Amino acid sequence: MKLLEYQAKEVLASLGISIPPGRVAHSPDEAAEACAALGPVAVKAQVPVGGRGKAGGIKLASTPEEARRAAEQIIGMDIKGYKVPLVYCEAALEIAREIYLGFTVDRDARANILMLSSKGGMDIEQVASESPDSIARLYPNPWRGPLGFELNALVFQAGLGELGRPLMALIKKLYRAIPELDAVTAEINPLVVTRSGDIIAGDAKLEIDDNAMWRQLDLDRLYGSLIEGDPYEVEAKKRGLIYVSLDGEIGIIGNGAGLCMSTLDLVQRAGGGAANFCDIGGGARAEVVENALGVIMMNPRVKGVLMNIFGGITRCDEVARGLVTARDNLKMKLPLVVRMSGTNEEEGRAILKANGIEPGANAWEAAQKIVELTRAAAPRS
Amino acid sequence: MSILLDASTRVIVQGITGREGAFHAEQMLAMGTKLVGGTSPGKGGTTHLGVPVFNTVYDAVAATGATASGIFVPPAFAPDAIMEAAAAGVTLIACITEGIPIQDMIRVKDFLRGYPSARLIGPNCPGLITPGVAKIGIIPQRITRPGSVGLVSRSGTLTYEVGSALSAAGMGQSTIVGIGGDPVLGLTFSDVISLFEADLATDRLVVIGEIGGSDEEHAAELLGRGSRLKTIAFISGRTAPEGKRMGHAGAIISGNRGTAKSKEEAFRRAGVAVAETTDEIVGLLS
Numbered sequence: 001m002k003l004l005e006y007q008a009k010e011v012l013a014s015l016g017i018s019i020p021p022g023r024v025a026h027s028p029d030e031a032a033e034a035c036a037a038l039g040p041v042a043v044k045a046q047v048p049v050g051g052r053g054k055a056g057g058i059k060l061a062s063t064p065e066e067a068r069r070a071a072e073q074i075i076g077m078d079i080k081g082y083k084v085p086l087v088y089c090e091a092a093l094e095i096a097r098e099i100y101l102g103f104t105v106d107r108d109a110r111a112n113i114l115m116l117s118s119k120g121g122m123d124i125e126q127v128a129s130e131s132p133d134s135i136a137r138l139y140p141n142p143w144r145g146p147l148g149f150e151l152n153a154l155v156f157q158a159g160l161g162e163l164g165r166p167l168m169a170l171i172k173k174l175y176r177a178i179p180e181l182d183a184v185t186a187e188i189n190p191l192v193v194t195r196s197g198d199i200i201a202g203d204a205k206l207e208i209d210d211n212a213m214w215r216q217l218d219l220d221r222l223y224g225s226l227i228e229g230d231p232y233e234v235e236a237k238k239r240g241l242i243y244v245s246l247d248g249e250i251g252i253i254g255n256g257a258g259l260c261m262s263t264l265d266l267v268q269r270a271g272g273g274a275a276n277f278c279d280i281g282g283g284a285r286a287e288v289v290e291n292a293l294g295v296i297m298m299n300p301r302v303k304g305v306l307m308n309i310f311g312g313i314t315r316c317d318e319v320a321r322g323l324v325t326a327r328d329n330l331k332m333k334l335p336l337v338v339r340m341s342g343t344n345e346e347e348g349r350a351i352l353k354a355n356g357i358e359p360g361a362n363a364w365e366a367a368q369k370i371v372e373l374t375r376a377a378a379p380r381s
Numbered sequence: 382m383s384i385l386l387d388a389s390t391r392v393i394v395q396g397i398t399g400r401e402g403a404f405h406a407e408q409m410l411a412m413g414t415k416l417v418g419g420t421s422p423g424k425g426g427t428t429h430l431g432v433p434v435f436n437t438v439y440d441a442v443a444a445t446g447a448t449a450s451g452i453f454v455p456p457a458f459a460p461d462a463i464m465e466a467a468a469a470g471v472t473l474i475a476c477i478t479e480g481i482p483i484q485d486m487i488r489v490k491d492f493l494r495g496y497p498s499a500r501l502i503g504p505n506c507p508g509l510i511t512p513g514v515a516k517i518g519i520i521p522q523r524i525t526r527p528g529s530v531g532l533v534s535r536s537g538t539l540t541y542e543v544g545s546a547l548s549a550a551g552m553g554q555s556t557i558v559g560i561g562g563d564p565v566l567g568l569t570f571s572d573v574i575s576l577f578e579a580d581l582a583t584d585r586l587v588v589i590g591e592i593g594g595s596d597e598e599h600a601a602e603l604l605g606r607g608s609r610l611k612t613i614a615f616i617s618g619r620t621a622p623e624g625k626r627m628g629h630a631g632a633i634i635s636g637n638r639g640t641a642k643s644k645e646e647a648f649r650r651a652g653v654a655v656a657e658t659t660d661e662i663v664g665l666l667s
Binding site: 049105107108110111112125141142143178179182184209210211212214215242244246254255256257258259260261262264265266267268269274277279310312313341342343362363364 | 456457480481482483484486487488490491492519520521523524534535536537538539540541542545562564565566589591592593594595596599615617618619620621622624625626627628629630631632636641657658659660
């Protein structure tokens with residue numbers, strides 16, 4: 001779960017890290033009020049993706065009227081597929097210098113990595129490629145966290161020795177997000193040193209491990225349902241499906257993540273485009289199939305559905321029966337091609353044929369067939 | 382011959398009295414796996430599926446001489462189960478459980494550094510099978526047949542799909558290892574490939590990767606330094622968008638890292654043939 005900036009900052013504040021005064025605004029009027037209360041502000045789009053600034057999602061406002069106009073422009077705009085639901089109005093800081101501080105998971109090392117750099121305010125990937133030596137790194141022991149002398153060395157290595165004590169204290173506070181909140185990314189960029197010498201989080205990125213939501217109930221309750229993403233993904237989540245929206249016209253259902261991904265690839269190879277990724281898992285139960293088809297059919301762009309099932313433990317005849325029931329319950333009229341292989345595949349295919357559903361001989365042929373059928377079909381309106 | 386698992390490997394199942402654990406332990410027994418016991422705290426002293434149940438892995442190892450374990454316990458308990466197995470002296474640990482928090486796995490990986498002879502497979506994996514001989518995990522025996530192709534994969538159903546195609550074409554397998562779809566894993570592609578390299582009963586290799594991380598790139602580098610195995614690689618997720626988790630917790634492209642293109646190019650640079658679809662694998666291997 002990726003938190004919005006204002007949410008991440010609330011969490012940082014709860015860990016004892018200083019953040020600038022700020023207010024959430026759902027409307028231009030609220031943005032104007034925030035500016036009247038806070039003075040000059042940055043009006044910032046709240047979306048769970050990077051690159052807001054470049055997309056025009058951050059504007060400076062020195063008067064309430066400017067803040068109102070900025071919010072009018074930003075609320076509702078589309079940033080990388082996210083419609084901006086609200087803005088965060090934050091008091092402008094008197095910046096003396098900008099630092100980078102972040103924890104993330106280093107997959108190659110199978111460990112958390114802490115990075116600190118005097119070059120803040122830029123994308124850390126860019127800093128890493130342009131001046132790798134300017135980033136100091138530490139792999140804290142995951143059982144006890146970073147020790148004082150390790151942080152001391154890190155701070156000097158980053159050339160930030162003069163900020164040693166306050167910086168080390170701040171890093172220890174941020175580290176708590178790892179063991180206590182199951183953060184997989186906790187980043188402050190820029191970490192601002194103000195002209196008066198305070199150290200304040202200028203921006204904040206916090207991602208909580210989806211696998212750990214069962215023990216992060218507070219975060220889930222506070223922030224879990226607030227991010228307005230894609231409506232189909234929202235609905236799929238409600239139904240407990242593993243679903244990702246894509247921009248093509250062919251709905252996809254597969255059992256198993258790898259198989260499902262390879263099905264998207266086949267559709268593109270056949271000249272089509274997948275409308276979604278949907279992994280219904282090994283069991284492929286009838287109820288799950290119906291839920292998946294239901295979400296896929298909500299999307300008016302979908303012109304046909306390709307289902308790719310490999311029956312390992314799953315029996316194809318059971319999946320076929322479930323699919324026929326689901327199609328009938330949903331009164332589905334769109335072209336449907338099913339590729340089924342594995343346990344009881346002959347029985348499964350026979351059931352499909354008897355019910356007017358095209359079984360594909362193999363995954364590649366099935367992909368070609370659905371692309372052909374959806375090209376021929378008139379667009380739904 | 383095979384890697385990791387053969388007819389003499391003494392295996393236990395942690396969570397043997399649970400629904401999943403019991404179902405798959407039965408399948409393991411049915412194909413001849415030397416299943417010598419299981420654990421289920423509080424049920425020590427009882428018998429399940431004809432094998433003894435113990436309260437702790439330590440007790441199970443002491444009584445049965447087990448060296449391998451399959452873990453079928455819920456994600457909240459699986460990290461501890463892995464560490465318990467390692468601490469009890471188990472040297473092959475296959476953790477099937479999906480949904481373990483990443484921070485737990487990072488701590489487990491650190492713990493395992495103290496037990497260098499313990500090999501972890503998974504988590505979030507189908508386990509491993511030496512066709513016709515033994516299995517730990519959930520790979521269906523019927524998609525396999527004994528032979529000389531090594532198969533290593535991050536995906537479950539894609540493994541079954543490819544295993545099934547190989548078997549149908551008469552290309553049996555020495556061992557099939559599903560290393561799992563999580564971002565923080567036990568054995569890597571490189572670890573498993575090195576084992577196949579040293580196994581003279583394996584002469585060909587199929588590597589099934591997917592987007593996310595750079596384990597495939599490291600494996601390609603290893604193969605590029607010289608290999609006696611004829612190898613075919615396949616990567617799923619060519620059309621996956623950046624920043625979206627594609628089912629597996631580890632299947633995510635971050636920025637420009639972990640793309641299918643980068644992985645395919647790494648294999649090609651190493652002189653490894655890359656299959657464009659799973660259907661092509663059999664043809665390229667023969």
